[in-house]
Amino acid sequence: MSTAAKVTYRSKKKSRAGWNVLGLITFVIMGFPVYWMIITALRPSQEILSYHQKLYPSSVTFDQFKRAIDMPNFWDNVKSSVIISLFSVVIAIGIGLLAAYAIGRFRFWGRRGLMIALLLVQMIPATSMLVPIYIQLNDLGGLNEYWGVIAVYAASTLPFSVWMLRGFIINIPRELEESAMVDGCSQMAAFRRVVLPLLAPGLVAAAIYALMTAWNEYLFAYVLLQDNDKYTLSIWLLKFTGQRGTDYGALMAGSILIALPVVFFFLLVQRKVAAGLTAGAVKG
């Protein structure tokens, strides 16, 4: 950050307090249902569907979490979810970045068609293609295999990550790359050293999107996977609802357990992003 910016930063400190208050209000509004999820998981089951709702629990219990973890196949399903999500994220940002770079930096025959295709693909209601997609994976041998589900998630998140990353790539001045190339770097090296750091926020956005899709989707995972121990966590979560009523407490506890790793992952990359951003600001 330049000195000039720092000066204004200090002079704006006063007005920042007002923004902070607004930010906290946003935090409360967005967070209220989250809060409700957490206290539902912590309060005794009897209080959940009560006729006299209270904004805080009368006593705190961890029974629901215990009930949730004791459900069969929990740890197997954790493993499935981790494998599937990890690969989905890597594919979405790795392969997505290559394609985005091609679209953002090159003029080639079919580019416009590709862009339209990427958009159109997302318009088709995926659930109504459930059966054909199942048959396709059946023919490819991808049923009950992690890679089958990963491929489906990758196919559904790639259009987004390509579009997203392309938006970042076209904002990076080409001169940066060119000067690196003049300095003797190959195009790939220029890409790696110059473009990649500037793309960090876009990569993170695409990665989070892919992670969320893979982590939370359940219909395709449920239909494509067969063994109980291969199911993902979002399928596992359905065990709390059934013909014999819904166990809301355990459902909420279960989903907190599921959400935690994602939030943790984000907080982890958050620092990296911040670092990437300041680096970008200095260079830009």
Place this chain on the structure above:
Amino acid sequence: MSAADTHATEPVTGGRPLAPPPAAHRSAVPGRGRTGRRTRQSRSLPYLLITPALVIMAGVLGYPLVDTVVLSFQDERRGNLWLHTSPPWVGFDQYTSVLTDSEFWHVVLRTFLFVAGCVFFTMVLGLLVALLMQRVSDWVRLMMTSVMITVWAMPLLVSSSIFKFMFDSDYGLVDQLLTRLPGVDYTGHNWFLNPTSGLTIIAILVIWGAIPFIAISLYSALTQVPKELEEAARIDGARGIGIFRFVTFPVIKPVFVMTTTLSVIWDFGVLGQILLMRNNLPEQDYQLLGLYAYVQAFTVNSFSRSAAISIITVLLLSCFSIYYLRQLLKIGEVE
């Protein structure tokens, strides 16, 4: 811009007076003016780069896409599917029967209203949150992003359950809180009895669930806006809205247009929220296009009718988003 962009080596000439791109960007076509070998390499490079993505997408979606189109001209039912007998060809019958069904047009109208409302509020609120995130202190921003990530990470089943029992007529928090206001009695008020009010609640759920994605995407785009540019504009006397319009927005425009388009597409396909909020048996008045196609396939049991509806949906969406499509391509060309 027409065919110009299909010629890889031809520099794109201006012609869009509204947004003249910096000359440096346009002239910098890679490989130009270098050795012949290099040019050839550069020509095949983009294709190499897109190949993995194409392979995955074609592998998973190729057959299903073709199949959906084919199905829509047939009359496939479960028996055909299971016994592998070929369904009869019916030409455009599925399309005419869908398009002449007044119920379908009600669903379309309802969907358009629903999507318009959801997208408008999602984008406006999402943008405001993103701008706010830029202006708050680091610790507030961290709180905001954490809560948004948590919202985003909440499985649909859970967020729908929470909204469902916050708005429940017997033990819902909302009714009980409203009743505490003087002169208001909302005891036993059923928000879902009137489909407009019910769909509004579902829209709130959809918007609330979509804001994190929009805000985080837009915020990461905002970080690309060079600080110096804003400062310079400020020194030149530009204020608040002016800076946003002429400095900030042009930079985030690609991401904004893209997220808007995606919101339109996603809100068109809203399905799970309605199913979960209506105990898996949504009333007729709650049908939106995505749900309608799904119901046709799995409860009315006509995969062909469902396929026809899907294709009509895609066509409607493309008409609807033609503006966006042009915008996207324009941005793509101008860079």
Place this chain on the structure above:
Amino acid sequence: MKRKLIAAIGVATMIAGVAACGGSDKKDDKAAQTPADRTGTVTVWLMAESQTAWPELVKNTTAEFKAKYPKVNLKIQYQQWSDKVQKLDASLAGSSAPDVVELGNTETMTYILNGALAEVDKKQFANSATWIKGLEDTCTYQGKLYCVPYYAGARVAIYNADDFKAATGSDQLPTTEDALTAALDKVEAKKGSDKTYSPLYLPGQYWYAAMSYVKAYGGAIATTDGSKWTASLETPQAQQGIQHFIDLVKKYNHGDQTKDETDHANVMAHGKAGLIYGNGWEAGSVITPPTGNAKLKDAIKTATMPGPNGKALPSFIGGSDLAVVSKSKVQDLAKEFIADYTDEKNEATLVTKATLPNNTTQLEPMKANPATAAAANAVPDAWFTPIAPGWASIEKQGILKTMLLDILKGKSVADATKAADDKINSLINNAS
């Protein structure tokens, strides 16, 4: 429509024939093998209750099956009611369909008519001579059997005896409807201060209950002349039953009248209902933590629900069936698994879980136990949804719920039943 139906039936019978031939061919092959040498995989789809409510059944059967066929790989995969249909529909189109599948008894007909299920031989299964007829009917098509009854459920009155005793002096539920309404009025008077308390919590969209009143007045959802079904909700009897149900809802339900029955057990657990009309096992849900209220343990009782005309209210008989998928390559093993799974010992275990067994032989002793008597007694008079080709679709589109909701919103019974009949007629004979 009729032509399509006939075609579907033709295909179904043809496939059944082919499947039968295939089955017998294989049997000849495998007869040479001893059970201990049999290899292969049997995939079984059971619903979540088999994992959460009565895991003993799977444990027993797996042990037995493994002892006989040590080399056969038995895969039990648990499914969710909400999305099972999609998964089953897709998998039947592919090459990895399950060998055994559990189906709700209103779902079976669609699969039978589309040739998805293999014919089974009644003699192979325990107590098949005394199977509950309502269940067996859902598996039978043109005299042939395509699935095996698994368990049943009947609806009973579940009431809070403390509330009734405080108001009427008796902790017994009256046996006639007139006496019941008199008692409900007294309960209402006693509990009058709590505006959210319902003497009878009958949710307005509870169509299983509404149709029970239709049945009580001699009406039906639809009737058949043997080949074609016609909706009959417009008949005076049916309208009378629906009106009677609506009157009860409006008079005694002081919660939200437009809900369905999903959480009536919860309403009772919170002490907000004197009487609900629920599945026999729901009495357990009311008093069993985490969601139930253990304090009501001694107060909650079950009884036969009194209906109009001095008779008991006829109950809907729900339940599940087990079927062999016609594509299965190990049909003999699949049938044997079902036979083991529905044997007398397992059905007896279900009885201990307040769930009705698939046969009347084992049902008889339940009549002597006060906790299960009401449900067991409801079986002989029980009614079932039309065993028609298009029924599953009618149920999934919630046509009856919509009808009841429209009436509660102010539509006349005559108009609402007319609209429902039109909808039902357009779907009920449609095979797929």
